[in-house]
Amino acid sequence: MRTNIEARIRELIGRVAKLDVSQLQSDDDLVERLGVDSLQGLQILAGVEKQFDVRLPDDELIKMRTIGRIADAVHKLRSASKDVSQSVHHEGHEAHEEITGRAL
Amino acid sequence: MTPHLSTIVDVARFGAERFPDRVALEATSGGGSLTYSQLWDRVQQAANALRLRGLDRSSRVLLTAPAAPDWLVAFFSILHADLVVVPIPDAIGPPLVAAVAAHTGARLCIVGPQQTALRRVLGSVTCVTVGELSEAGGPGNQAGGLGEQSALRTDELAILAFTSGSTARPRAVEISHANVLSNLRALLAARQSREPETVLSMLPPAHLYELVVGQLAPLVIGGRVVYAGALLPNRLLNAIRDHGITRALTVPALLDALCREMLAALVDRGIVRPACLESSAVGIAMKLAQHSTEERERIRRAVRMQIGETFRAVGLGGASIGPGWPDVLALVGIGLDVGYGLTEAGPLVTLGLAPDCPPGSVGRALPGITIRIGQRGEVLVRSEGTMRGYWGDLGATAAALEDGWLHTGDRGMLDAAGHLYILGRLKEAMVTAAGDTLHPEEIEPYYSSRCFAEHCIVPMRGPDGNDLPALVIVPYAAETSDDEIEREFAELRAAAPPRYRVATMVRRNAPLPRTLLGKLKRRELGQTLEFNRDPRLAVI
Numbered sequence: 001m002r003t004n005i006e007a008r009i010r011e012l013i014g015r016v017a018k019l020d021v022s023q024l025q026s027d028d029d030l031v032e033r034l035g036v037d038s039l040q041g042l043q044i045l046a047g048v049e050k051q052f053d054v055r056l057p058d059d060e061l062i063k064m065r066t067i068g069r070i071a072d073a074v075h076k077l078r079s080a081s082k083d084v085s086q087s088v089h090h091e092g093h094e095a096h097e098e099i100t101g102r103a104l
Numbered sequence: 105m106t107p108h109l110s111t112i113v114d115v116a117r118f119g120a121e122r123f124p125d126r127v128a129l130e131a132t133s134g135g136g137s138l139t140y141s142q143l144w145d146r147v148q149q150a151a152n153a154l155r156l157r158g159l160d161r162s163s164r165v166l167l168t169a170p171a172a173p174d175w176l177v178a179f180f181s182i183l184h185a186d187l188v189v190v191p192i193p194d195a196i197g198p199p200l201v202a203a204v205a206a207h208t209g210a211r212l213c214i215v216g217p218q219q220t221a222l223r224r225v226l227g228s229v230t231c232v233t234v235g236e237l238s239e240a241g242g243p244g245n246q247a248g249g250l251g252e253q254s255a256l257r258t259d260e261l262a263i264l265a266f267t268s269g270s271t272a273r274p275r276a277v278e279i280s281h282a283n284v285l286s287n288l289r290a291l292l293a294a295r296q297s298r299e300p301e302t303v304l305s306m307l308p309p310a311h312l313y314e315l316v317v318g319q320l321a322p323l324v325i326g327g328r329v330v331y332a333g334a335l336l337p338n339r340l341l342n343a344i345r346d347h348g349i350t351r352a353l354t355v356p357a358l359l360d361a362l363c364r365e366m367l368a369a370l371v372d373r374g375i376v377r378p379a380c381l382e383s384s385a386v387g388i389a390m391k392l393a394q395h396s397t398e399e400r401e402r403i404r405r406a407v408r409m410q411i412g413e414t415f416r417a418v419g420l421g422g423a424s425i426g427p428g429w430p431d432v433l434a435l436v437g438i439g440l441d442v443g444y445g446l447t448e449a450g451p452l453v454t455l456g457l458a459p460d461c462p463p464g465s466v467g468r469a470l471p472g473i474t475i476r477i478g479q480r481g482e483v484l485v486r487s488e489g490t491m492r493g494y495w496g497d498l499g500a501t502a503a504a505l506e507d508g509w510l511h512t513g514d515r516g517m518l519d520a521a522g523h524l525y526i527l528g529r530l531k532e533a534m535v536t537a538a539g540d541t542l543h544p545e546e547i548e549p550y551y552s553s554r555c556f557a558e559h560c561i562v563p564m565r566g567p568d569g570n571d572l573p574a575l576v577i578v579p580y581a582a583e584t585s586d587d588e589i590e591r592e593f594a595e596l597r598a599a600a601p602p603r604y605r606v607a608t609m610v611r612r613n614a615p616l617p618r619t620l621l622g623k624l625k626r627r628e629l630g631q632t633l634e635f636n637r638d639p640r641l642a643v644i
Contacts, residue, residue: 018557020581035557035582037615039357046336046365058133059218061334 005052006071012047013067016040026068041065048074054081109288111256111281113147115323116180120144123326129173132343133333138173140326143180146238150181153241159212161186162261166213166229167310168192168201168222171331174234175309176319178214181237183262183281190264190276191310198225205229208264208276208495258282264495265312267447276495279312283450286488287316288324290470294455300327302414304344304352306335312451313421317443318353337365345412353419355622360385363429366407366436375406385428392435400435407436417441417458427463434459442466444526448510450489454524465523475524476509482530483516484509515543532626534563534571540603542573544626550600551575555584555592558616562630564608574608574633582613608633 006026013030014021017040030036036044041064048070049056054077056064064070109115119128124141131137138146154165165182167189169175182189190208192201198221205213205226215222215231223231263279292298303322307314319329330347332340340362343349354362367388370376380388392400418433419441430440439458444466445451453475456467469475473487490510493501504511515527528543535541544561551559558578566572579589593609600606610633617625 018580020583023583033582035578035614039361042335043337043361043364046338049336050338058334 002071002075005074006067008051009048009067009070009074012051013044016043016047024067026071027066029065030067031065045070052078054078109285109324110258111183111260112262112284112320113180113184113256115288115320116140116144116147116176116184119323119326126326127328128323129176130328130330130347131172131333132330132339132347135172135331135333138177143173143177146177146234147180147184149241150177150234150237151184151241153237153239154181154185154187154212156240157212159185159187162188163212164188164190164208164210164264166190166192166201166205166208166210168194168219169214169216169234170194170218171305171309172216173331174216176329178234178237179309179315182214183256186256188261188264190266191315192266193308193310194219195308198222202226202229204266204276256281258285261492263312265447265451266310275497275500277447278492278495279447279450280492283489283491284316284320286472287450287452287470288321290472290487290489291317291321291452291455292324293471295457298325300325301350302328302330302348304330304332304340304347304349306332306340306358307353307355312447313445314353316451317419317421335361337361341365341369341411344415345410348412348414350414351417351419352415353421355421356425357622359418359420359425359429363432366410369410370403370406373406375403385432386426387428389428389431392432404436411436419443421445430458430463444524446512446514448491448504448512449485449487450491452489453483453485453487453512456523462519462523465519465525467524468522469524475518475522477516477518478509478511480530480533481515481517481527483512483514483524483526485512486510529626532563534573536570536572542603544573547573547600547604547606550604551577551593551596551606553577553592553596555579555589560616560624560626560629561606562626562633564630564633572608573606574610574630575606576610576612576616576629576633578612578614578616586611 010021010024013019017034017036019034024033030041045056045061045064052074054074056073060073064073109118119140120143125139127137128140128143129138165187167175167178167182169178179189179191190204190210192204194216201213201222202225211229213222213226213229213231214237215233217233217235258281260280261278262281262284264276265279266274267277301322303318305314305318307318309315309319322329330343330349332343335358344352363385364381367376367380371378371381380391383391392403395403415438417439421443433440441458442456442461443452444454446453452470453473454467454469456465461467473485476484478484486509490505493505513530515530515533517525517527519525528545532544533541547561548559556577557580560576561573562576563571564574575593577589589611597605617628619625
């Protein structure tokens with residue numbers, strides 16, 4: 001799951017910044033290694049937010065200079081939202097039990 | 105009617121009297137909002153706190169806090185406490201901030217809550233946040249010698265604004281209250297409508313253009329400023345819709361990102377073909393022009409669904425823009441206003457309102473401003489907005505201000521109707537051994553290539569002391585071989601007119617250096633080439 005996230009981010013970077021990312025390692029700095037400028041960086045992060053339907057935390061944006069860090073942030077956000085939806089689901093079950101006296 | 109404003113502080117004061125309950129400032133990412141009366145209360149509190157520190161009148165106070173409602177609170181309160189504000193973009197880094205503190209003799213810096221590194225570096229300069237000031241300042245109606253009426257005069261120094269200008273060394277421009285207010289009056293007189301606007305603020309408020317046009321101008325007529333936060337293009341378009349934005353100021357690179365984001369959404373919805381995204385702005389405009397009226401209307405409606413119906417104007421400053429995006433924006437019903445100015449002019453000189461401004465022009469002089477073309481085609485400006493001079497640099501001041509005319513250092517021409525066209529920087533003019541005067545902007549179009557992410561022409565000092573134009577390129581991919589770059593250069597050179605055939609090409613594997621508004625630092629780059637003995641192909 002996490003490697004899949006990295007692969008999709010890698011492809012996105014290649015597309016948005018028009019760069020050859022085949023040799024890019026997970027912890028290569030995008031600015032130093034690929035010469036990504038600040039505006040391209042913003043476009044990459046925008047692409048990540050749209051593709052994964054997440055909102056990256058503002059105070060961590062400046063640290064997101066490697067594929068690895070971006071993937072970590074996405075993974076964390078998606079796991080967190082899965083936890084929320086699972087707990088809502090669980091609470092829903094409990095509520096149902098209370099009301100009907102029966103487990104679903 | 106706009107009340108008579110005597111100082112910049114009056115913008116906040118009269119706003120609180122005339123529209124107390126209207127929202128003045130807002131942040132997109134949950135940073136809260138301030139009504140005009142809340143803003144004025146906070147300004148008074150912070151100004152009280154500043155006065156309690158016992159600084160001498162007109163002492164300089166640095167302002168490095170990030171763009172947010174608190175920035176304007178800090179800005180107004182510094183002025184309200186009879187102090188001079190030195191706004192610094194938070195991106196420039198602690199060592200430069202320390203240099204500015206030393207140059208201006210500042211003893212106090214208003215920082216953002218996250219700027220802990222600055223506190224360490226600035227040492228003897230006290231750092232304080234707006235929050236801390238507000239706490240120390242007590243309730244806004246504190247009386248007893250700390251009353252709000254200061255005897256600020258309109259011609260007093262208000263702001264030390266930094267400009268990189270055309271030289272590598274930044275200068276501090278002395279801007280008075282009267283300078284800013286005359287700019288505001290001229291801008292409001294030039295615009296037809298007095299309808300309050302909701303303006304999205306994306307550029308650093310430390311830049312006079314953003315401060316005067318993007319923040320103070322809306323507040324004078326009871327509008328609203330919405331701070332964008334992180335400039336991710338997807339978030340910006342959402343903010344435009346969600347906050348009812350009517351206008352935004354941008355620079356060319358940001359406008360490009362926003363327009364491409366709009367297009368990407370159209371591609372995602374299958375309304376426009378993906379191939380569109382590969383084109384230049386001109387290519388995209390041409391493709392759209394070939395669509396039928398119905399198809400264009402479909403595109404317009406789709407874009408409006410994304411950005412809402414309120415957005416109607418983009419203000420462009422910082423550098424000129426070619427054709428393409430203005431036509432695309434017009435299709436959606438968004439006008440692109442262009443302008444020309446410089447920090448030294450306070451900062452506005454011309455305004456070109458869509459759709460009447462001829463392509464390539466930066467518009468006509470604002471009311472009350474006179475332009476003439478001087479020697480060597482230099483644009484000269486006479487305006488009440490013009491600076492008093494450069495802080496601590498009489499020589500530079502004397503060179504820039506002559507007989508009440510500001511020497512802009514730009515080359516330009518005026519047409520019969522008074523439209524100004526900017527042709528280039530005088531100082532970037534290169535005089536070759538043959539006695540030719542060449543400008544980078546006339547040579548650069550001949551060296552565009554798909555291999556180059558960026559390129560520019562810079563003046564390099566030749567062995568005989570004359571200027572030699574050199575081409576600096578940034579390859580799209582760091583792995584591109586030198587041979588490939590050399591071949592591409594040779595082809596481009598051969599295809600260029602003899603006059604524009606450049607002898608030297610230099611490869612650079614990092615983005616070109618630019619000012620915070622996106623202008624190329626050609627001279628600075630050219631100077632780094634002086635020390636290359638015989639570059640046929642060098643790497644910097």
